[in-house]
Amino acid sequence: MTSFKPTRRTLLKTGTAAAAFATLGPAFLRQAAAQDADLAPYKSAQIDWQQVSGETITVAVIPASYFENLITLAPQFKALTGIDVRFEKIPPAQIRQKSVIDLTSKTGTYATHAADPMYYALYVANKWVEPLDTYLNDKSLTDQAWFKFDDVIPAWRSANGINGKLYGMPYDGEVTIQVYRKDLYDAKGLKPADTLEAYMSNAAALNTPNDRIWGAALRGVAGAGQNMYIYPSIFREFGGDWMKGDKLTVNGPEAEAALAWYVDIMKKYAPTAAANWNWPDIADAFSQGTVASYIDAHSSASVINNPEKSKIIGKVAYARWPKGPSGKRTTSIWNWGFPINSALPEKKRKATWLFIQWATSAETQARTAHKFAGPTKRSGVNRTSIWKDPDYIKLMNGFGDNFVEATMGALQDDTDVDWRPRVPQWPAIGDTMATAIQSALSGQATIKAALDDAQRRIEPMMRG
Amino acid sequence: MATTAVTSAEIASEAPRSDFGRVLAQRERRFAAALLAPAFLALLATTTFPLLFLIYTSAFRMDLAMPFTNGFIGFENYQTLLADERFWTSLLVSLVYTGSTVALQVIVGLALALLVMDMKRGQGWFRIIAILPVVLSPAVVGMIWRTFMLAPEFGIVDYLAINAGLGSKNWLGDPTLAMVSVVAIHTWQWTPFAFMVLLASLASLPEDIYEAARLDRASAWQRFRRITLPLLRPAIVMVVIMRTMVALTAFAAIFTVTAGGPGTATEILNLYAYRKSFTELSIGYGSALAVALLIVTIIISGILFAMRRAK
Numbered sequence: 001m002t003s004f005k006p007t008r009r010t011l012l013k014t015g016t017a018a019a020a021f022a023t024l025g026p027a028f029l030r031q032a033a034a035q036d037a038d039l040a041p042y043k044s045a046q047i048d049w050q051q052v053s054g055e056t057i058t059v060a061v062i063p064a065s066y067f068e069n070l071i072t073l074a075p076q077f078k079a080l081t082g083i084d085v086r087f088e089k090i091p092p093a094q095i096r097q098k099s100v101i102d103l104t105s106k107t108g109t110y111a112t113h114a115a116d117p118m119y120y121a122l123y124v125a126n127k128w129v130e131p132l133d134t135y136l137n138d139k140s141l142t143d144q145a146w147f148k149f150d151d152v153i154p155a156w157r158s159a160n161g162i163n164g165k166l167y168g169m170p171y172d173g174e175v176t177i178q179v180y181r182k183d184l185y186d187a188k189g190l191k192p193a194d195t196l197e198a199y200m201s202n203a204a205a206l207n208t209p210n211d212r213i214w215g216a217a218l219r220g221v222a223g224a225g226q227n228m229y230i231y232p233s234i235f236r237e238f239g240g241d242w243m244k245g246d247k248l249t250v251n252g253p254e255a256e257a258a259l260a261w262y263v264d265i266m267k268k269y270a271p272t273a274a275a276n277w278n279w280p281d282i283a284d285a286f287s288q289g290t291v292a293s294y295i296d297a298h299s300s301a302s303v304i305n306n307p308e309k310s311k312i313i314g315k316v317a318y319a320r321w322p323k324g325p326s327g328k329r330t331t332s333i334w335n336w337g338f339p340i341n342s343a344l345p346e347k348k349r350k351a352t353w354l355f356i357q358w359a360t361s362a363e364t365q366a367r368t369a370h371k372f373a374g375p376t377k378r379s380g381v382n383r384t385s386i387w388k389d390p391d392y393i394k395l396m397n398g399f400g401d402n403f404v405e406a407t408m409g410a411l412q413d414d415t416d417v418d419w420r421p422r423v424p425q426w427p428a429i430g431d432t433m434a435t436a437i438q439s440a441l442s443g444q445a446t447i448k449a450a451l452d453d454a455q456r457r458i459e460p461m462m463r464g
Numbered sequence: 465m466a467t468t469a470v471t472s473a474e475i476a477s478e479a480p481r482s483d484f485g486r487v488l489a490q491r492e493r494r495f496a497a498a499l500l501a502p503a504f505l506a507l508l509a510t511t512t513f514p515l516l517f518l519i520y521t522s523a524f525r526m527d528l529a530m531p532f533t534n535g536f537i538g539f540e541n542y543q544t545l546l547a548d549e550r551f552w553t554s555l556l557v558s559l560v561y562t563g564s565t566v567a568l569q570v571i572v573g574l575a576l577a578l579l580v581m582d583m584k585r586g587q588g589w590f591r592i593i594a595i596l597p598v599v600l601s602p603a604v605v606g607m608i609w610r611t612f613m614l615a616p617e618f619g620i621v622d623y624l625a626i627n628a629g630l631g632s633k634n635w636l637g638d639p640t641l642a643m644v645s646v647v648a649i650h651t652w653q654w655t656p657f658a659f660m661v662l663l664a665s666l667a668s669l670p671e672d673i674y675e676a677a678r679l680d681r682a683s684a685w686q687r688f689r690r691i692t693l694p695l696l697r698p699a700i701v702m703v704v705i706m707r708t709m710v711a712l713t714a715f716a717a718i719f720t721v722t723a724g725g726p727g728t729a730t731e732i733l734n735l736y737a738y739r740k741s742f743t744e745l746s747i748g749y750g751s752a753l754a755v756a757l758l759i760v761t762i763i764i765s766g767i768l769f770a771m772r773r774a775k
Contacts, residue, residue: 097742104528122745126531212617220637222725224743272616275637275726425529428744439727444639450727461529461744 039080041363045146047139053082055351060099060113062336063089065302065376066172067114069368070359077358083351092225096427103128108343111352114336115168117159118224118426124162125424129339132166135353147357151383155415159333162422169360172380173335175410176233179286179304180293182317182401184213192319196237196261199295199322203269206292215269217282217294218262222438224430226278229332230295231437232420234258237324242421248462250433251451257325259447263440275441287312295321297332298407299379301399316400320410329414335380362386370395379407387411425461432457515758522755526748534748541752551753553728554736555760561647561732562711568651569707570700573658578692580659581666595660597653606720609649610636614721636722639729646718646730650711658703665699666692701772705765712761733757 042049061067071087078084088110090098099113103123115123123129136142136149156170178192178199184206185192193199203215218230238261240254249255266274271285283303285291287310298318304310321329338356340349358364362383369378370392377395386392387408396404421429436454439445445453525537545551580590597605613621614635622632635645669692677687693700715734718724724731724739731739734757741750 100528100745122529126528209617222723222727271618272632272634272637273618275634276610276615276722428529428746431739431743435725435727438725442634442637442639442642442726442729444727444729 038076042080042358042361045143047141047143049081049354051140052347052351052354055082055348056084056086057111057348057351057355058086058088058109059338059355060088060090060095060110062092062095062114066368066378066380067336069372069374069376069378070171070364072374073364073367077355080358081351081354083354085355103341103343106343108341108345108348111341111344111348112338112356114171115160115339116225117156117168117333117335117337118420118422118430120160120162120167120339121422121426122424123339124167128342129167130342130349132169132340132353135340135357136166141350141353142357147361148385151362151385152360153382153384153387153411155333155411155417156335156337156382158415158417159335160337168337168339169356170335170337170382171360172378173333173382174297174299174380175331175333175407175414176230176295176321177298177331177406177410178293178295178319178321179301179400180317180319181286181289181312181315183315184292185317192317193322196234196322196324199293200261200265200269202293203265207269209271212290214271214274214285214291215293216265217270217274217277217285217291218266219278219282219296220266220270220275220438220441221278222434223278224427224434226434227437227441228420228430228434229334231258231262231433233321233330233332234262234324236330236416236419237321237326237328239324239326239328242418248421248423248429248458249455250429250436250458251448251455255451256447259437259440259451262437263447266441275438284309297334298403298410301403302376302379305399314400318400318402318406320406321414328416329410330416330419331410331414333415333417333419335382366392423462425458428461429458432461518751519755521748522751524748526746526751528745528747537748541749542756544749545752545756550728550731550736551733551756554731554733555756557643557728557730558712558732558734558757558760560643561650561714561730562708564647565650565654565711566704566707568647569655569658570703572651572655573703574662574696574700576655576659577663577666580663591660591663594656596656598656600653602653602714602716603720605649605653606717609645609717610721614645637726639726642722642726642729646721649717649721650714653717654707654710658707661699661703662696665696669695698772701768705768705772708768709761709765712764713757733760 061070067087067089074085074087095114096116096119099110099115100119100122102109102113103126120129136144136147152170153173155175156173157166159173160166160168160170180192180202185202188205190202190205193202199216205215206213207215219226221227235255235258238254238258240252240258242248242250271290274282274285277285279296279300280303282291282294282296283300286294287304287306289311301316301318304316305313307313321331323329338359340352340356344352360382362385365378365381365383365386366389369381369386370389372378379396379399381387381392387404393404396407420426423429432454436445436450440447440450444450522541523536523538524534525540526534576594580587583590611619613619616622616632616634616637619635621635626632633641636642673691673695674687677691682690713734714732715738718730718732718735719738722730724735728736733753737750737753737757740746740753744750
């Protein structure tokens with residue numbers, strides 16, 4: 001045994017040194033990078049940023065550029081507050097399940113996470129997250145004049161509120177808009193559609209599969225955030241109401257008309273494969289020049305303008321959702337927001353709020369968007385003021401004609417907080433509806449049968 | 465401690481050989497038990513305990529979306545399940561999926577094995593190439609098929625179908641074609657397993673029986689039916705049992721290719737249990753579905769094992 005000792009000691013020594021270097025080295029460098037000047041805009045807030053210094057919190061986000069940009073700024077947050085943030089990246093498909101499991105078990109693993117606005121009803125029913133007004137109104141925690149809560153885009157705020165109370169602070173969001181090929185539209189003398197009817201006839205005019213151009217594409221794959229992301233807008237535009245009194249209703253004449261429009265356009269003018277497509281597939285097909293128009297999240301603009309892959313840069317323009325027969329436009333009000341996990345001890349909750357306040361402040365939003373040094377810029381900043389900033393507008397208009405106007409118009413006027421049914425049972429309802437929509441699209445069931453069946457399945461979920 | 469003292473004493477006093485052996489065996493057993501204990505405990509903790517917990521959970525209403533309704537309900541989840549049309553549909557889909565993939569794997573695997581047995585050269589290469597699909601992750605296989613192979617207008621299979629004059633087909637968007645597609649994908653991935661097992665078995669068949677059969681002027685078909693098949697029977701039954709158990713609980717490939725769609729056309733029971741538990745957050749009912757799947761698997765493999773022993 002003795003003969004091993006020197007070796008082991010050497011090993012231990014080298015190992016410890018290496019480990020210390022690996023953990024402290026980069027941290028030291030990063031700390032050095034956060035200069036005092038960097039922190040000045042934050043220090044002008046009349047709060048003690050250092051009040052819970054020494055805390056460590058874990059934040060779950062999805063692997064997306066808008067969060068990556070935030071992660072690179074984390075050393076500034078550490079220098080400002082003395083709070084360590086550990087980021088965990090979880091793909092969007094799993095983050096909902098992982099956070100629900102964490103919240104149910106009350107382990108407090110994730111102090112906050114990128115939360116789907118449709119889940120707040122569930123979170124609140126279980127008292128898993130904190131109402132944020134407590135933190136917003138606490139003068140020792142928030143400098144209202146500095147944070148300017150009213151500047152946060154109202155549509156996304158309302159999406160993250162239940163009964164008028166806010167539970168998640170929007171960090172990055174999106175609206176649905178029309179994206180179209182202006183060269184193809186111009187060639188046929190077409191205008192972007194103002195109504196769903198006109199959208200259908202535009203699609204018909206442009207649909208030439210023999211030249212490998214299809215008229216339109218909408219999300220077809222089943223899922224609460226997939227086909228059930230697009231269909232609710234159509235349903236609302238056809239005059240549908242999710243809640244009739246106390247009863248959640250998914251069938252009826254408006255629903256049938258809405259689903260018929262969706263199935264019609266998908267079957268006649270979308271590539272057959274679109275029945276199984278989600279937004280990245282649609283954006284890819286559009287960027288390859290095979291789709292003349294689609295309606296989807298405005299954030300897909302960055303994919304279709306990727307200079308390495310896109311063949312249609314400079315040929316893209318945008319418009320708002322076409323109006324439905326009810327005269328309404330209904331866009332998505334979807335965003336990733338940050339709630340506070342109720343299972344945390346008080347100090348950690350404070351630390352989490354300081355993190356949320358920092359991440360969603362106008363300053364950090366600008367630093368992760370047009371002021372970000374890296375190549376990827378965000379198109380979903382949460383501040384009205386930034387959407388009016390000439391530098392940001394210039395950057396965004398690089399995505400194509402009318403991008404900022406269409407997005408801002410949608411954000412301000414086309415939103416509808418009841419776009420999708422906001423009830424705790426949403427995960428089950430969304431999935432059931434998604435399956436019904438797809439069975440109608442694939443011809444497995446008629447439109448009426450699919451909707452009636454969904455209604456039958458949803459009723460017991462609502463009765464409890 | 466006392467036993468140890470005695471045994472040492474016995475060893476020291478050179479006890480009769482049989483006694484010595486017995487003691488040694490006993491000590492060995494105890495040593496083996498000590499060695500096994502951690503693994504055994506780990507096994508209990510990771511397999512038996514979750515299984516019991518699953519059965520326990522299935523007796524509760526545990527709905528994360530409506531926590532105020534949660535509580536012990538006994539067999540109610542199972543009553544709901546028996547009346548749930550979607551459960552029966554998914555069970556049927558599971559059985560069709562399992563039956564057709566297993567049959568295809570055995571037939572194609574056996575055909576390939578017979579072909580390869582007759583190959584004079586390149587057998588080794590063929591074996592290496594054939595085994596490749598097995599080592600891929602089912603989720604990756606699913607992604608490859610979904611995006612590169614089966615997408616209408618854009619995929620390779622569709623390109624071949626158009627060139628063969630069949631026209632473009634909506635492989636994953638049509639209920640029947642989607643089922644055919646997922647069966648084809650599973651078969652594509654797992655036939656090599658059947659192929660390897662059957663090939664090994666074929667290689668070990670005694671040549672002299674065939675020699676005798678040839679002298680008796682048995683035709684190739686007769687030799688196959690009367691000699692090869694009966695001798696391969698244990699191997700075939702083994703393949704059927706193993707593949708059936710895996711196919712019944714298949715998940716990843718279907719999940720990535722169709723996620724059970726279109727509608728519920730490819731929703732096998734395992735997928736339905738997953739969706740109930742983790743998408744709809746009805747953990748109790750999802751557990752009951754999982755238990756049902758367990759029971760079905762046990763029954764089917766029980767029947768298969770019985771068939772293996774029979775004759």
